[in-house]
Amino acid sequence: MVMERGHSNLIPFGQAPAGGAAADSAAFREAPHNTEAEQALLGAILVNNEAALKVSGFLTADHFFEAVHGKIFEHAMTLIERGQHATPVTLKTYFERDEALSEVGGSTYLVRLAGSAVGIINAEDYGRAIYDCFLRRELIGIGETMVNGAYAAMVNQPPVQQIETAEQSLFHLAEAGRPEGGFETFRNTIHSTLADIESAYKSDSRLIGVATGLVDLDKVMGGLHRSDLIVLAGRPSMGKTALATNMAYFAALTAARAKAGDAEAVGGATVGFFSLEMSAEQLATRILSEATGIDSEKMRRGQLSNDDFVKVVSASDELSRLPFFIDDTPALSIAALRTRARRLKRQHGLGLLVIDYLQLIRPVGGKSSPDHRVQEISEITQSLKALAKELDLPVLVLSQLSRAPEQREDKRPLLSDLRESGSIEQDADVVLFIYRDEYYLQRTEPRLDTPEHDKWRDDMEKVHNVAEVILGKQRHGPTGKVELQFQPEFTKFSNLEREGKRGGLEPF
Numbered sequence: 001m002v003m004e005r006g007h008s009n010l011i012p013f014g015q016a017p018a019g020g021a022a023a024d025s026a027a028f029r030e031a032p033h034n035t036e037a038e039q040a041l042l043g044a045i046l047v048n049n050e051a052a053l054k055v056s057g058f059l060t061a062d063h064f065f066e067a068v069h070g071k072i073f074e075h076a077m078t079l080i081e082r083g084q085h086a087t088p089v090t091l092k093t094y095f096e097r098d099e100a101l102s103e104v105g106g107s108t109y110l111v112r113l114a115g116s117a118v119g120i121i122n123a124e125d126y127g128r129a130i131y132d133c134f135l136r137r138e139l140i141g142i143g144e145t146m147v148n149g150a151y152a153a154m155v156n157q158p159p160v161q162q163i164e165t166a167e168q169s170l171f172h173l174a175e176a177g178r179p180e181g182g183f184e185t186f187r188n189t190i191h192s193t194l195a196d197i198e199s200a201y202k203s204d205s206r207l208i209g210v211a212t213g214l215v216d217l218d219k220v221m222g223g224l225h226r227s228d229l230i231v232l233a234g235r236p237s238m239g240k241t242a243l244a245t246n247m248a249y250f251a252a253l254t255a256a257r258a259k260a261g262d263a264e265a266v267g268g269a270t271v272g273f274f275s276l277e278m279s280a281e282q283l284a285t286r287i288l289s290e291a292t293g294i295d296s297e298k299m300r301r302g303q304l305s306n307d308d309f310v311k312v313v314s315a316s317d318e319l320s321r322l323p324f325f326i327d328d329t330p331a332l333s334i335a336a337l338r339t340r341a342r343r344l345k346r347q348h349g350l351g352l353l354v355i356d357y358l359q360l361i362r363p364v365g366g367k368s369s370p371d372h373r374v375q376e377i378s379e380i381t382q383s384l385k386a387l388a389k390e391l392d393l394p395v396l397v398l399s400q401l402s403r404a405p406e407q408r409e410d411k412r413p414l415l416s417d418l419r420e421s422g423s424i425e426q427d428a429d430v431v432l433f434i435y436r437d438e439y440y441l442q443r444t445e446p447r448l449d450t451p452e453h454d455k456w457r458d459d460m461e462k463v464h465n466v467a468e469v470i471l472g473k474q475r476h477g478p479t480g481k482v483e484l485q486f487q488p489e490f491t492k493f494s495n496l497e498r499e500g501k502r503g504g505l506e507p508f
Contacts (some may be wrong), residue, residue: 038064048117051120055123149162210393220480220482222476230431232434233413234401242492245290269352274329276328276356285300288312290491296490334363353395354398356398357397357398402418412433413470429473430473432469432472438463441456
């Protein structure tokens with residue numbers, strides 16, 4: 001929000017501001033502004049248009065407190081961008097009938113601005129002073145909105161929603177107050193890239209990102225890369241949540257070990273897990289089952305021996321120290337998700353974000369509409385990709401697939417099976433599919449004591465507890481598939497060991 005700018009507060013050149021202690025003690029408090037800086041900057045620009053280049057990256061007309069100054073700046077920048085000169089003479093035409101400029105002396109005011117310029121050396125400092133005052137006015141506006149909103153709260157607007165809205169406004173303001181983006185020299189970029197390559201070179205695991213804990217997958221991907229949007233998709237009961245949970249648990253465990261001084265713990269990260277489908281307790285049960293090797297179903301039913309219970313309690317104590325954060329708020333909006341992820345990044349140094357799952361995220365407008373679902377999914381995936389770049393971390397988001405694989409003889413998923421929007425494939429840097437042949441094969445069991453049943457049993461033995469992670473898309477490397485071991489009782493994926501060889505990347 002931009003606070004209302006003044007029209008009658010201009011200070012004539014050479015005259016000090018009126019008032020003193022009495023004015024300071026008055027009940028009325030004027031919004032932060034620096035009229036002299038605005039006049040000095042505009043004068044510098046009108047004398048030498050090079051001054052505009054020093055502030056064009058971060059300053060706009062809306063940042064000026066005096067409306068007439070904003071107009072002068074806007075028209076001057078327009079002329080400069082066209083390759084023309086912005087001077088009192090060239091700008092005169094645009095302000096001949098401007099009432100605001102007439103109040104301060106008309107077109108002669110432009111001449112006075114130029115005549116009082118002291119050069120362009122301090123142009124950027126003047127611009128920063130103007131911008132700082134703008135940020136303070138915005139901060140005041142946010143505070144007033146918070147207070148007024150709290151007093152006049154609607155029944156359908158809970159306090160938590162007001163807090164999230166206020167936090168989002170403050171974050172946007174904080175981001176706006178940072179140094180502007182823009183071009184960076186290739187020298188700086190290549191140094192940053194070389195640092196990543198050197199880190200991977202020195203690591204035995206050859207990782208350049210967050211480790212998944214699955215050796216063959218890490219070999220192919222080099223870990224989960226910063227600023228990447230990674231989509232993990234599959235049909236129901238394939239193990240999407242289990243695989244994502246395994247990756248997140250390993251990353252958090254590795255980070256904890258590295259913090260404890262383990263030099264071999266590479267590729268760890270603080271994890272934020274948005275579980276829009278399962279409760280935090282269900283997710284914790286899965287992780288406990290993986291950590292202890294105790295059947296998750298037995299834990300849920302309390303069917304534990306004394307030794308098992310002691311093991312669960314001991315593992316719980318260790319897991320409670322992991323940098324692993326779960327948010328199981330249902331039907332979370334993309335705006336709230338972004339706000340909470342940014343907060344976690346600021347407070348705990350977030351390194352990996354996991355979202356389960358894409359189709360449960362509410363769009364920007366709040367309620368989802370079947371008629372606009374494709375557009376909504378597109379907006380959500382674009383927002384998630386932007387969030388991955390903004391926070392400089394991998395975002396792993398789970399996604400459903402359409403029923404198309406069920407209609408094919410080979411039920412392995414394809415990129416075209418991604419549900420509801422082609423933008424998922426477009427925006428994602430990596431698309432992984434989880435597939436288990438055993439799931440489909442066990443539903444086609446023939447009658448006993450038949451040749452077909454014998455063949456079926458042989459086929460089942462080959463695919464028993466074997467899962468495939470199919471790399472449908474990868475910007476940084478090859479596509480193909482990696483075989484993993486799946487233990488359903490522990491909802492756990494692990495590296496596949498086979499007689500004579502370890503599973504690796506295979507072509508489709």
